[in-house]
Amino acid sequence: MDRALGLATRHVLAAQWPDGSWSSLPGPRITETALCTLALARSPYPGADRAAGRGRAWLAGGAVPQDHHPVAHAVEAALLSLALGTGGPIDVSHPSFADRALSARARLIQAIALHAGRATRGGTRPAALRALLASTLAAPGRLKRWTRVELWAAHALVEAVHGNRPAARRAARVIAAEQSPAGDFFANPVTTALAALALQAAAPDTAAARAAARHLITSQHPDGTWRFATSDVWDTTLTVRTFRGAAAFDRQGLPAAVAFLVEAQNPDGGWPYRSGVESDNDTTAAALIALGGASGVPGTTVGAGLRHLAGQQTPDGLWRTWQSAGDPPVDDVIAHVVTALDRHRGRHRTRSAAARRWLAERLRTRGRWHAGWYRGLPYATAEVLPAVDGAAPEAGHPAARALAETRNPDGGWPVEAGGPSAPAATGLALAALERGGLLAADYWAEGLAYLLETQRADGTWPGVPLMYGPRPLLTHFPTHTHAFAADGLFAGKRRLAEGG
DSSP, X not given: OHHHHHHHHHHHHHHOOTTSOOOOOOOOOHHHHHHHHHHHHTOOSTTHHHHHHHHHHHHHTTOOOOOSSHHHHHHHHHHHHHHHTOSSSEEOOOGXXXXXXXXXXXXXXXXXXXXXXXXXESSOOHHHHHHHHHHHHHSXXXXXXXXXXXXHHXXXXXXXXXXXXXXXXXXXXXXXTTOOTTXXXXXXXXXHHHHHHXXXXXXXXXXXXXXXXXXXXXXXXXXXXXXXXXXXXXXHHHHHHHHTTOHHXXXXXXXXXXXXXXXXXXXXSOBOSSTXXXXXXXXXXXXXXXXXXXXXXXXXXXXXXXXXHHHHOOTTSOOOSSSSTTOOOOHHHHHHHXXXXXXXXXXXXXXXXXXXXXXXXXXXXXXXXOOSSBOSHXXXXXXXXXXXSSOOOTTOOHHHHHHXXXXXXXXXXXXXXXXOBOXXXXXXXXXXXXXXXXXXXXXXXXXXXXXXXXXXXXSOOOOOOOEESSTTXXXXXXXHHHHHHHHHHHHHHHHHHTTO
């Protein structure tokens, strides 16, 4: 155990960036590569055609749509078909697209299909789609800045198809106003590709269109792919939460990490998932958890963070993830906020009783917790349990017992029951058992052995896509896998130290 944790800690110290943060390149998937390929396919910018060809080569070389959720599969199948120019009508007919949180995905796919001259199956008729986009933009409510750009991009594409050049160019001007000096939009390749597609359709002769194309060309990876946005602030909170307490980490990595998190705080008191974007309640709570009790944290930093969370509380005593209209509360975010408030008890007056009752009711009515930002029972259970009132029963919390029963014969835990074991899921499951008071040795030995056996020589573990973004699509971040797997080993070490 000590050797494995030593390897894991050495790796994480070697991977720390000079600014004190951690982040890693996400794994490739169809979504970004197909969208960027589409955006460059018709661009006259030098090098665009070659970059699009490399993207098509990767997509045609065996890329498979994600299949964990029907909307994820439909979105990636549609984008793959659009980028390669294959298949029949673009299918957006699945009933899951009717979900309020997912209906925007269907609108985007339909707008791109309409721009590409492809028929669709299901969804909204073109005239109704045009009217829907216009009415939404007339009264959008509060939206994330990148969501607003994506909405204007869909509007620009549809208006251009209908020949309304003035409306399309107006939309292009709104989009261009959000562009960074580097040509991207919020360092998000999904938003950047959609903006580039719209700018090329509505205002191809502008500096904004050229800058977007240039950014896409220069950000393509050697394998022909584009990757989802990195998340330095979120990754740093995960790493600190896992490795804090390990002597080498506390000595060599923690001071710079704390300084980075303090510096990453936004003027509104919250923290963004990545530097330079707007605050969200999940990262704000995670940062406050990570900074709790650490030296070198100004009291003003914590105070501003707590005031931000207080200001974000909804009238029913809950919290959304984003500062945007219609964003629903989700189990993991609520739990992180409650845990952050507990960590800084005595420094605020924000009440969390309603949030705790909400979490208890979710477990009672649904039989388990469901995370909004990571797939799987292990993450949801591990992250919600610290927010539960009172000590665990002697036999362990029911949620921890239910999770224990999903362990596979190889000793590891799957992301969801019946699936293959994964190191990240196993580490999270062991952390959940500890937090849920399930301490009997027979639950632990095989899981710890699985983590020891699957660890690579460099101290890392193989990973699978776990994080949602944009929902319901999944992304694999090596930093997340490392933190989650190591968390299980640290829990095991504590159990051994207690004689378990």
